[in-house]
Amino acid sequence: MDGIFGFFGDPGETIFKEMHDAVSHRVGKAIQKTQTDSFSFGFGKSRDILWKHSPEAGISTQSGITAAICGFFTDQKSPITPTSFISCYKDKGISGVLQLRGSFLAALHDNNTGKSYLIRDAAGQRIIYYAVFGKRLLFSIEPKGVHQVGGFSRQLNFPALVQYLSLSFVPGRDTMLKGLFKLPAGCYLRWKADSAPVLYRYYRFEDTPKEKRSAQDWVLKFRKKFADCTADRIPQQGNVGVFLSGGLDSSIVTAQLANQHEGKLHTFSLHFGSRYPNELKFSSAVAKRYSTEHHVFEVKPKVFLKRLHEIFWCLDDPIGDPITIPNYELGAYARKYVDWIFNGEGGDPCFGGPKNYGMLLLHWYGEEERSRFYQEEAYLKLFKRAYSEIDHIFSSAFSEEVNREKQLYRVLTPFFNASSPAGYLDKLMAMNIKLKGENLILPKVDRMLGANGFYSLSPLFDERMIELSFAMSSNLKLKSGDEKLIMKLAFEKHLPSEVIFRPKEGMRIPLQHWFRGELKSYAKNLFTKEQVARAGIFNYERIRQLLDYDTGELEPRYGMKLWMLLIFEIWRRRVIENEK
Known part of the structure; x- marks a missing residue:
């Protein structure tokens, strides 16, 4: 796993060292760095392992322009190195580099114009945080790379706490700390000395035009796109594994990798002890079909409690999804056997997974007299987190600061009122991708895998898969209560029938x-x-x-x-x- 950190603005050797110390577990002790009177960039890797995308990350300077890049690019005929990234910027300006796709973060300073840019990939597979600090704009792959700088004021952002309890994450730019922000997916930040940073959104999957094709054509197109997205992530060396839950998403990733990867494939499943329900029979059926080296790991509270503080220092942002701890534990276990881990994240938000059906029923058959925010209320209740505690859990002083309309409804309303996408299921999916995907699913996997030295390899959350989904008819994603239909049609001959034709259960954590x-x-x-x-x-x-x-x-x-x-x-x- 690699990462970038640093700042735009006046030099500050002490600040740069504090930032490096805070994220050294992600970028390593020995880093590549470039420091001038106008910026300070750092790049590093937690472990040194080569793959086809290795040349695409690092720091380069050309003609007064410096770029720091971490992650990797996809759908390219040749590697996009930091040097070619700069060349693209020189030839086409910022709009040129914004056409690039992949799982990456980039910081760029143009000494010729005095402008600096921070870019997050279109789907949000990598995440970066930033804050204005004096005459500098600090940025880092983890919040601690910013908030551990001496003098940074660590104050609770209370509206974010209300959002966290309702959703299990903080949506949008905000974080749990005042003055610390995250760059949204598909966005870039422009900054110039003595000016406020300006945020732009450059990628809008919601505007993908619909295409008329037969169901069979869509199945073929899904298979082709998914094969391409998987191929872009397959390494040429090292042992490869998959987190195989037994659900549809991770099962199709396993099936695809078994078809494309030339070496032995490892699969990893977890459970919580024989007392509790699990999906091991489904994951074992997939592993048996593809003759993987299958590993089963038990998550025990008495084990992870001993290092819970350490785990959440790695997470560094309160994410309330309880699967986070099992993800970390399974990653630590898998690290003993493999160098690369794939996951099935993306199937639910991108192809009509659970929690959409209840909203659709309300939309179609709800009562005629509806309150102004009935959709927002229903969405929050269906999330089944701690939204019902908002009126009870806070002290009297903090209860007075709760404002549902400002802190919650205003986050959701724009998605319901947006002109595109037009279909209601697509609106819900856009909401899930922009909210849950880029603020919960992808950061959680990135952080927990990164803490164990892995890249997050999520082919289902590739921009090409998102665009494919929004180009097709909604009834290929959810029809008569059957979720993720296109995925089932594409892989019904490649997976055990009990995996294809079973209802979504999810990972039941006791x-x-x-x-x-x-x-x-x-x-x-x-x-x-x-x-x-x-x-x-x-x-x-x-x-x-x-x-x-x-x-x-x-x-x-x-x-x-x-x-x-x-x-x-x-x-x-x-x-x-x-x-x-």
């Missing part, structure tokens, strides 16, 4: 049981009455009710709510209070 056992004492020690009062954010009595499983609700989801609170509190103490 939080409800864990918070009756190993996690309960951990949470109680974290949320003592004195500590909750000292922080002043939450209502202790409500937390106690949650811990006792006694709120009187019909669908309380105690485990999920407690998990999200626990993750936030670990982050708050480590980042805001600087607890070691």
